[in-house]
Amino acid sequence: MRGRVHAPFDNPMLAYILRRLWQMLPTMAGVVVLVFLLFNWVGGDPSYLLAGKMADARAIENIRLQLGLDQPWYVQLGIFVRQILTFDFGNAWATGEPVSHIIASRLGPSLTVLVPLTILETAIGIALALAIAFVRGSLTDRLVMVACTVGMSVSILVYIIVFQYGLAYKLGLFPVQGWGEHFGENLLRYATLPILIGLTVSLAPTLRLFRSFVLDEASQDYVRTARAKGLSERRIVWVHVLRNAAIPIITYVMSNLPALLIGAFLLERFFGIPGIGREVILAVERSDFPVIKAITVYVAAATMVFNLLADLLYQAVDPRVQLS
Amino acid sequence: MNHSAVSPGLWTLAWRRLRADRVAMAALAVVGLFLLSVLLSASGLVAADWEDEVAVNYAPPTFLGPDPALAALAQPVQPAPPNAFDPLAADIAALQAGLAAQGRAAPAPKAATLPFGADKWGHDIVSKTIKGGQTSIVVGLVAALVAVALGTLFGALSGFYGGRVDDLFTWFYSIFTSIPSILMILTVAAVLQTKGVLTIVLILGLTGWTGPYRLIRAEYIKHKAREYVMAADAIGASSWRKMFGHIFPNVSHVALVQVSILVVGFIKAEVILSFLGFGVPVGTVSWGSMLNEAQNELILGKWWQLAAAAGAMAVLVTAFSLFADALRDALDPKVK
Numbered sequence: 001m002r003g004r005v006h007a008p009f010d011n012p013m014l015a016y017i018l019r020r021l022w023q024m025l026p027t028m029a030g031v032v033v034l035v036f037l038l039f040n041w042v043g044g045d046p047s048y049l050l051a052g053k054m055a056d057a058r059a060i061e062n063i064r065l066q067l068g069l070d071q072p073w074y075v076q077l078g079i080f081v082r083q084i085l086t087f088d089f090g091n092a093w094a095t096g097e098p099v100s101h102i103i104a105s106r107l108g109p110s111l112t113v114l115v116p117l118t119i120l121e122t123a124i125g126i127a128l129a130l131a132i133a134f135v136r137g138s139l140t141d142r143l144v145m146v147a148c149t150v151g152m153s154v155s156i157l158v159y160i161i162v163f164q165y166g167l168a169y170k171l172g173l174f175p176v177q178g179w180g181e182h183f184g185e186n187l188l189r190y191a192t193l194p195i196l197i198g199l200t201v202s203l204a205p206t207l208r209l210f211r212s213f214v215l216d217e218a219s220q221d222y223v224r225t226a227r228a229k230g231l232s233e234r235r236i237v238w239v240h241v242l243r244n245a246a247i248p249i250i251t252y253v254m255s256n257l258p259a260l261l262i263g264a265f266l267l268e269r270f271f272g273i274p275g276i277g278r279e280v281i282l283a284v285e286r287s288d289f290p291v292i293k294a295i296t297v298y299v300a301a302a303t304m305v306f307n308l309l310a311d312l313l314y315q316a317v318d319p320r321v322q323l324s
Numbered sequence: 325m326n327h328s329a330v331s332p333g334l335w336t337l338a339w340r341r342l343r344a345d346r347v348a349m350a351a352l353a354v355v356g357l358f359l360l361s362v363l364l365s366a367s368g369l370v371a372a373d374w375e376d377e378v379a380v381n382y383a384p385p386t387f388l389g390p391d392p393a394l395a396a397l398a399q400p401v402q403p404a405p406p407n408a409f410d411p412l413a414a415d416i417a418a419l420q421a422g423l424a425a426q427g428r429a430a431p432a433p434k435a436a437t438l439p440f441g442a443d444k445w446g447h448d449i450v451s452k453t454i455k456g457g458q459t460s461i462v463v464g465l466v467a468a469l470v471a472v473a474l475g476t477l478f479g480a481l482s483g484f485y486g487g488r489v490d491d492l493f494t495w496f497y498s499i500f501t502s503i504p505s506i507l508m509i510l511t512v513a514a515v516l517q518t519k520g521v522l523t524i525v526l527i528l529g530l531t532g533w534t535g536p537y538r539l540i541r542a543e544y545i546k547h548k549a550r551e552y553v554m555a556a557d558a559i560g561a562s563s564w565r566k567m568f569g570h571i572f573p574n575v576s577h578v579a580l581v582q583v584s585i586l587v588v589g590f591i592k593a594e595v596i597l598s599f600l601g602f603g604v605p606v607g608t609v610s611w612g613s614m615l616n617e618a619q620n621e622l623i624l625g626k627w628w629q630l631a632a633a634a635g636a637m638a639v640l641v642t643a644f645s646l647f648a649d650a651l652r653d654a655l656d657p658k659v660k
Contacts, residue, residue: 030499038515153588153641155595157615158634165622259504266596280507281600284514292514300502 017308024304031300036080039289040073080293089294094286099294102279109179110275113191113267114260117198121206122253124199129210129245130237133218145211148204156201160270163197177272194267209252213245220244246317254310258302262295334577334655341654348650354643358461365458374451374609380434382626383442385449390437441628443617452609453632459610460598461640463524464591468583470529471590475536476579480567482537483544493537500534509593510602519605524597528590536582543575577655584648588641595637611637 064070068079083089089099168176174193226236265277283291314321342348364370440449482493508531556570597603598612611633618630
């Protein structure tokens, strides 16, 4: 009650956003502590790694001093929190490149692949799911579902290896790998085959999921009502059902976006795209802890923010949803 | 006397539903065959000799016929003509005489073709695929059991006790789900830095418990207020006994379905981890390490290792997914 007195709380939307952000704090704190424990306690002392093969005691001591490893654990945790808040994780161990610069410069190539991929996947997934829902229970429906199960059981590695070999290496339809300087060149030349492979791999699970969302709606009362008042099946599916099935679809797409940033790491690795996913793989190979720590913390934060955005989008799509 | 009074239990009913489903039974048979091959290869009856170099390098599958470019390699190596200046000749002659004395014959001639070809070193692809399958399937199964055991334990504690305990585990859950699972797996792989089958099992098991946790927790919240639990409470059963003696048998079907779903995901994850080199150590073969080799072989036109590993995995995963779907339908007929 008293909260209503304050000006910002007059706006229910703003109050909702503030409360959700407040609720994220314990989870975010947990993520920070988990990452800290993993790297400082399970991971062991990185100074031996950094000092190289011919390390002497003084070099190791010097590195420990620089990294703050000689400090008590709460000081080290404080250093980590300050790094997160100031976006300053220092330099990558392997290359000496500032971690913030790595993240900023790798985001563009990742998004060049992921944004078109997500848009195409969602649009095609919705269209196919609604089309399949038209003929639910028929032989076509069952065959498509079996094809999806079989398609999903082939490893993504096999799709990438075969498509890259067949379409790029043998037939020469696409460059085998590479990345240019200009956005247009990257999107139209280098990102095309990765997007095509991403679509092939993700369409089967997406279609299965979206079909189940659509079928959940198809047995609702409002569908019967719409039919009873003589609407065409086409209008029922494309207007009434789609509007309602949009809610779980939005959740799925939004909450998957940050995970996709990492999930495309195989595509980025095979095609030499300098994106976030490939950077994670490189960092794991080189034991480049600052890079992995930074990416893990920020991707976790992004996941939470996107979940909030999904909830906000609900209300835009469905006025019945009350933000509370 | 009156047999009809005994009503069939959950598992009997589920088995009857499963038996009626022909797709499920076919899938179960395929999964059973794969498990049998795992048992046979683990006990050393099959594919124990996969590391023998039985054929020429990249020997093609028999149905393609021998590769003329490789045919010369199939001949046993002719000993070099004696060379008066060879300083090691006397030593080597002595060593070979020693080997012959131990009863070791000269190496058998290498085959020009094998049923499904050979890899770079002349290993039989069929044996290698069986051996690789053993690694991948065992990792998937054990990791799924670890993940579901953890998820069940956490979910039981969380759902049964509620309150602070529930808050704690739900907090854990929200932490683990806010980090995408593949990133979590890679992060743990980076930190552990030791390769090995046990390491992958731990990585997958310790990061995969969130799905089972959510479902098992919901089941425990539903069940703890039921009459049979109150009855158990009335006769003085301990909390532990109520949780795992009374409630667990009634929710174990959820755990079983979760195991079957996670096995599929974990086999796929193991293949990717091993492909990247964060999985099985050098010297252990898995479907992932086979795909890693096959990637380079494909450019040379040697497609058979890729086809064998990818095909075996696709067949197993398809069968396992179909079976998992059928199992879920059979155990939970309300959800359809």
